[in-house]
Amino acid sequence: MARPNKEIQALLQEYADLILITGGDAFRARAYEKAARAIGGSRADVSQLDEKGLRDIPGVGKSIADKVVEYLRTGEMPEMGEVRERIPSGVRHLVEIPMLGPKKAKILYDDLGISSVPALREAIEQGRLRDLKGFGPKTEENILHGIELLRVAGERIPLNVATELAEEVVAALNEVEGCEKCTWAGSLRRMRETVGDVDILVAARRSEPFMEAFRALPYVAETIAQGEKKTSIRTSTGTQVDLRVVPPGSWGAALIYFTGSKAHNIRLREMAVRRRLKLSEYGLFHAKSGKKIVSETEEEVYARLDLPWIPPTLREDRGEIAAALHDGPRRSGGSRASRGSHEAEKEKESESADEPQQLPELLTESDIKGDLHTHTNLTDGLASLEDMVDAAARRGLLYYAVTDHAPELRMQQMTEEKILAQRERVRELDGKRRKMRLLHGTELNIGPGGDVDWPEDFLRDFDICVASVHSHFNQNRDAQTRRLLRACDNPRIHIIGHPTTRIIGKREGLDVDLDAVFAACARTGTALEINAHPHRLDLHDEHILRAKHHGVKFAVNTDAHSLPDLECLGYGVGMAQRGWLTADQVINTWPLRRLRSFLRTPQP
Structure with a gap:
């Protein structure tokens, strides 16, 4: 989605909410909400469209298209300013609370003067909502729960938003000279439903060109930390992105390490220790001599631990190690002691899993x-x-x-x-x-x-x-x-x-x-x-x-x-x-x- 589209989507959605807060026509509010979704989902950059081009977007009529053109030209939407003056910004934030809604937000403001989330929490603690029509103990409980949901949601990034940002960063860094590999890692690679931040991994022999290009991205609002191996930035929308540059020869081990999960990686490190090995983000090493054994690909690291490659979406320590061991070692040969260790681990991991099973041939x-x-x-x-x-x-x-x-x-x-x-x-x-x-x-x-x-x-x-x-x-x-x-x-x-x-x-x-x-x-x-x-x-x-x-x-x-x-x-x-x-x-x-x-x- 083009960035101006996000701005217009937020503007029209806010206007739809304000129509409802002020008791306006529900069908009119729905029309603005529908147009907001349409523009937000459009592949066309709305800042490059005229009124006719906007009307070609399904759900955007002439009246809304005219308002969008005016806003893009002047930075103002007069109707929005008029309504905003009637409703304090804090009341508009109340609408964001799950399970509250515009009508109840208006009642809270009109009857109790509540115009912020902290004021609402205080009013509930003081029992001031109970005399309002439609507000009982269950409503109070739901609102408090909604406030907590809002707080937690503010700390997490939706999967699609994180993916879109990660794709932009990876595309930009792939253009930097010397880039051998670049991808995202972390909970995003494991396809968690929301993520806390975005992790990007680059394989290259020199890190500084990538750190410079990363800090120069147009949506970077601030650099949180910078160093030779890792730089962290915050985007204009508040999302933290961490970049790590590793030598090409360490790519596989680093990708496993920075993909996680933490619990999955602990299991792998325990398996390495039992083989008198040491696993880190730099590679798999002999514990005694410190000599690197493998590290270039994920597959070879897993194979040296007698495991098949485990898809990132399964790496949550929910029995995937036991399931992988169920199929037996993936390396040819191996000592009798190694094979005995494998059988012992298979029994141990199977006991720790809910039920032994094989790794599935996952849906794609x-x-x-x-x-x-x-x-x-x-x-x-x-x-x-x-x-x-x-x-x-x-x-x-x-x-x-x-x-x-x-x-x-x-x-x-x-x-x-x-x-x-x-x-x-x-x-x-x-x-x-x-x-x-x-x-x-x-x-x-x-x-x-x-x-x-x-x-x-x-x-x-x-x-x-x-x-x-x-x-x-x-x-x-x-x-x-x-x-x-x-x-x-x-x-x-x-x-x-x-x-x-x-x-x-x-x-x-x-x-x-x-x-x-x-x-x-x-x-x-x-x-x-x-x-x-x-x-x-x-x-x-x-x-x-x-x-x-x-x-x-x-x-x-x-x-x-x-x-x-x-x-x-x-x-x-x-x-x-x-x-x-x-x-x-x-x-x-x-x-x-x-x-x-x-x-x-x-x-x-």
Whole structure:
């Protein structure tokens, strides 16, 4: 995303929030919010577009385009200034608190004069909110929890933001003369859902040219620390990036060390010690003589420890060492003592793991043959059916499902007539874009009692039905569990979408007995979604590991609401890898004939 796009996205989103805080029209606020998302996701640099070019971005109308042009020309948006004068900046910050919202923020300001997060916390501690309509002890508890979520979220970087920044840095450093290798490491390489900072690793014989180029990047706000081997900077958005330059001969050992996790590396170092070796970021050495044995590639370091190469997404000390040992040594030959040590380690590591298993042949993005959860501008998407289909075909998908929202989400204004007209158009486009096959589906809303929007006889004619929770998040654990179990038992529902409903840093997942839901999905043959949108990543890795043991099938979907969203699939694949999934456990890796058979098979 071009940097001016981020600025405009934030501006329009703030204006949408201010409309709601001041009691303005909800549909108008939604239009600005939709335009903010569209501009934020556009590949075009909005600072280079005129009014017509802006209007070519789906979701951006003439009025909003004119305001954006004026802002880019003058640095001001008069309407924004007028509203800002009416609402203190602190109140605008209150809206950022998860589970609070614009309406409650306005009440807090109007009735109690609360205009900052610290003032709100103090008011709760003093019990001053309890006399306000709609504010009770549970609301206070939720707000305090939201304040903590906001604090933690401010310390972590979303996976997509970190990836985008890392790609920019790596691209720039690859252009520096003398660069032999350059990549990112740390928790980003392990595809953690959020990261604390970004780690970049370069292999080169001289470090200073890279340190200079790094400090000179246009988005560097300050240099935190600098040295011969490591330099740390902070970007204009507050993200810390650490650069380390290592000799080419140490690349493999350094990449293992700086990728982590810490617990995984400790396991490797313990294995080295038992072999009278020493492992560090510089290489694998004989402990007594100090002679380097290997260090140039990750594969050779692992192999010298009698291990296969372990994918970064598995390096969390969750049994991957035991699983790797399960397959036996990866080096030819080796002494009898070494082989005996290997067997002893295999037994020791297997005891420490939850259950011995082999390293899986992990799902890859190239395994994915289709996307089974996407939206168009018929509901809350930003692009037309034709544009979404064209973009999916360009990505090489073999099949693609359109699953716009059903009518329970009233803001989407869906009707039977609209969805049937869309189905007709989907049938017309089927197989016409690079022979990609199309499925017509819907995303149903799971109501508070587990019911869904349309009756079973109407749902029978959809190719695929995704069902998701979109409201009533505060039901108690038993009610939430019954709600999802009823959806799993619905014979017309094929996939439970974003199963916990979480939004990273803004909303925690439902309070639900997930093991009961996993068991029900395994029994009924209902797949669970791994939602690839970087704000959701739902299910996350720990839930995937639990669900997998129940025998659940999964679907890695983008839940795309715009053309750029279709490119988020890799984040979902990363989460699936962290959950140890293979391709066969993911239904949208299957050939279309097998998938259609799965979708038609009645539940037991």
